[in-house]
Amino acid sequence: LRDLEEKTPRSYPLPPRSKKNEVLQEDLRTPDNHVERDPRLIRLTGVHPFNVEAPLSDLYDEGFLTTKDLHYVRNHGAVPRVEDNDMLDWEFAVEGLVERPIKMTLRDLISDYEQVTYPITLVCAGNRRKEQNVVRKSKGFSWGAAGVSTALWTGVSLGDLLARAGPKRGAKYVFFEGADKLPNGYYGTSVKLGWAMDPERGIMVSYKMNGEPLHPDHGKPLRIVIPGQIGGRSVKWLKRIVVTSAPSDNWYHIYDNRVLPTMVSPEASANLPDTWKDERYAIYDLSTNSAICYPAHNESVPVDLAVYKLKGYAYSGGGRRVGRLEVTLDQGKTWSLANITYQEDQYRINKDDETLYGGRVDISGRDASFCWCFWDLDIPMPQLQEAGDVMIRGMDDSMNVQPKDMYWSVLGMMNNPWYRVVIHKEDGMLRFEHPTQPALLPGGWMERVKKEGGDLTNGFWGDKISGQDNAA
């Protein structure tokens, strides 16, 4: 697989060089003692299972494409062990409500189908969950804002595989199952068959990330990759694709990756199986989200700078593009328009027959957006100095705007209120404070305000009312 790497110069971004890592000391006493990892990754669930994000600045600094070293990881259990020599013999099946069930190996997939390579942003549904956990503990661990990454994925369009198998009448869903055996069975989940058959959706069965065979944490040797949807649907270590008439009843499909109505408490949720099973609450498409990456948390800047360049990322879901990003320095009273860079569009202008890593880069005819974008805005330092905070919000091209208020829910997912960085004036410097820090790391204005007795849900970030007419 490795000798398919590309050397030709390209008109679009290629990934930064990834590192040769080693098995880390802390992993030696876990089932993952065969997995080489980057020590910069922040562990969100203790040592094991491996759930990690990069430091937000490091993630941003890698640019549009993220290496395997810093790409976020969401593992439910031990990583299945697959030797390099066994990769091409990896077996998987396409079965269920199909005319011609298929049993095949990764070797067959590569030899018998057209290969494609797309840039795709994956996002954990829990991205920014720490903010929800500070407001009220949810049933999920504390992602910061780096549960998002972009890579070049190579593989086969799922629609091609399914077309060959031939969905039968009544087929409505596609279920994916991985090789990771967990307390409640193998990890598995389903999506709608219509999406799987829709080329605009770009769902693929992938065996290469950034031109290299999949890293064990990212599904070695084979996984599903679904653009525009939460990462939890992109099943890793793929063993079975099952066409069905109903959504999956896999435990992880029902009890994970849902936004239950906000009034359902963790306690009440234990006795509401019908609520959990209600497909309307299952998350598929991502919603509009954005974050400020620079200034970083605890970054300090001398006040005598002329200008500070704010920088960050944004994404939306279901193929929708983020059409605008707006910055406020006065808590939403006025807004400035940020510049947006859509590096994904650089892939659209290549020749139709261009291949990369053995796959056709055929997104020139596609309307849908599969990737995050970066935004920036120069702020004259005097303005920053006068402000108490700075916030970013995005709106996608379906005019879905990020809300000011948090929608708290029992799994703490899809958190997307305006991303707020507080500005402190200290000895001729401005120091910036992000909402939270990931995992159990202390820091951030949310914990601080809460500790000081502020009500984070008061509509003003727990502050005493500012900009309000209190003359009552």
Place this chain on the structure above:
Amino acid sequence: LRDLEEKTPRSYPLPPRSKKNEVLQEDLRTPDNHVERDPRLIRLTGVHPFNVEAPLSDLYDEGFLTTKDLHYVRNHGAVPRVEDNDMLDWEFAVEGLVERPIKMTLRDLISDYEQVTYPITLVCAGNRRKEQNVVRKSKGFSWGAAGVSTALWTGVSLGDLLARAGPKRGAKYVFFEGADKLPNGYYGTSVKLGWAMDPERGIMVSYKMNGEPLHPDHGKPLRIVIPGQIGGRSVKWLKRIVVTSAPSDNWYHIYDNRVLPTMVSPEASANLPDTWKDERYAIYDLSTNSAICYPAHNESVPVDLAVYKLKGYAYSGGGRRVGRLEVTLDQGKTWSLANITYQEDQYRINKDDETLYGGRVDISGRDASFCWCFWDLDIPMPQLQEAGDVMIRGMDDSMNVQPKDMYWSVLGMMNNPWYRVVIHKEDGMLRFEHPTQPALLPGGWMERVKKEGGDLTNGFWGDKISGQDNAA
């Protein structure tokens, strides 16, 4: 056309009987002096052109399907006059970047193509604009919350027409032009070709509404109907379908139906042609929205009732379904889940070959939602009596939630903050006050609060802060 009306009993809603109306006195001295109309409709732009919505209660009371009598109308100018006898001879063209340009009549459309009938909700992008106008005057007239209606539309899938014409390489958009000549040319607008070819999007060329030939205000004899998108793309009095490589440069495509960034003022917008032309700000898909219909504005209810049933509507766009509706009686601190009725789903369970009004009702295999839904919630009267207001918000199945705050923009479109009804206690009665009344009609808490000096944008609906810790 009329003898195609259906009499068989159905498992899904059929439209209420429409009335025989007359040309109204006030229309006699306008170019629309040939158009019969229902006097209940509220005129939003004086006598002419005809832009109207029904009283909100009347609209709700008609149920899932709206008659032509109460369906909202958005006309930019005079209604083209087409005699009944000339309808089938109406000529239109499919041209531009196609292999086989087509010139045809409505008669050809009916005889040469498969006919379909779907329930489709149309919504004006300006629905609820009056609320924006009270905050700050926009460049648009004052819709209340009844700029939305649902009907059974019969016609031909636009994709079928385009497939026969054969889009050429480089074709990316489809432009529609009407017969209504306006100060800036014929009304016209474009959408993406990919949508037009996607059966899930359901875009059609329609000549019947609720089983009757189109009423003149609704495009007699032929129009485009686009489910899930703003009404402004569903061109009426259709004359030309033009396949193109670029979005339309028609004046109405550029300078109407856009959500410009919020900081663009009416004054500044006059000198920002590039901003107007930025396709990212063009509105296509609807965003999540909802309203309270009962209690109606100024409805009074005795406090000794046991229970009051709140009722209203909701919709989203791009085929997305509203997955939840939540009611708050304490300004967002706590929420209750409303019941939702998806009458659209009753059309999904019919036989595959079922026809209605001469068109196949083939939505059983479709995932997308094309229609509004109704919600209701019983509130014990003591709770309503204690509350100062009641609000509804919806979230669609892509987890796009209605925001608390208004996103004001220069055209005042896509207004969708939580819909708020204020509760007044008066002499053993509760009296309810909606945000606004349509057009220049006085009434509503927004105008009242503004007149009293409240700042409607303070994050608390202009009220003095309530539920806040002011002990500073």
